[in-house]
Amino acid sequence: MSEQPPSSSDAHPGTSSERSGTRRPDHVPAAVGVLGGGRMGAGIAHAFLLAGSRVAVVERDAASADAALQRIRESIRRSVARDPALNEVEITGRLTTGRDIAAFAVVDLVIEAVPEDRELKEQALARAETAIPADATLASNTSSISIDDLAASRRRPERFLGLHFFNPVPASALVEIVRGAATDTAVVENAAGWVSSLGKTPIVVTDSPGFASSRLGVMLGLEAIRMLEEGVASAVDIDAAMTLGYRHPMGPLRTTDVVGLDVRLGIAEELERTLGERFAPPDLLRRMVAEGKLGRKSGEGFYAWNEER
16 A cells, blocks of 8 residues: 555656657556455556456455455446446456466566565565566556565566555556666556556656655654654644645545555655664554554544444
8 A cells, every 4th residue: 555646637747758759558458467456456456447458356365356356346336426437347347356376377467466565575476477478567566665676586677667556546646657777668668658548647766765655755644643642733733734734635644544554654664674763653653553543444543434444
């Protein structure tokens, strides 16, 4: 999962293809694989399905695959309710879920979307590589782990990059494309075209700890938690300072609830490891995660969440 993006969905005026003159594809890949069907994986699958791709979601076991199927179907139903021109039967007909990695044998793109844990991602990417075609693109949805570190174990590092989607995927306007040192330029350009075809704005960043979005978003979120911990102001007033004073679409503490306190803690620990003490997680964040107060998904974080989870 990921940091909350800006709300604008306009095309980015300074993307690398426009500067170089390279033509991007004007369509999404015909077939896409998503490894992991949780909140983020389901959202990514939903985005590609609505754009016209066939999507195969692979999970670790049958129960998880069934849960992913229901999650994606419900997301599609909500989209159809908003736009009756969409054909629910046709869209869901392009979706398959299961646990057999062989489903990735005919895809053009695979996106790993397992939890933000280095070992889990290494295992997932290695598993995906056993099935994907040689000319397919492999991407990680990591929000903080070095793409170059993950690329070091890849069979074809030139076809590997980061595709950092934001939570919630259907409503987010941004996808951060992370270029590794070995990533082929054409792979980056293709990815930018695919993102644009999803109706989202791509930004391209060079691999570095936390990339651009997580590094900035986590720093603001951690400082907001420290302020709450120190009694500077209430959660509501801290968030209002940013939404009303700086016109952020959502305050940093409410954003942390949406992202998940456990997710933000994991990213902060990764950034502390790579960038130093300024990203050290506050004690309040560690304590709330230990108590199971993870934000919206658990029903309680810095705010109480009564909506269906």
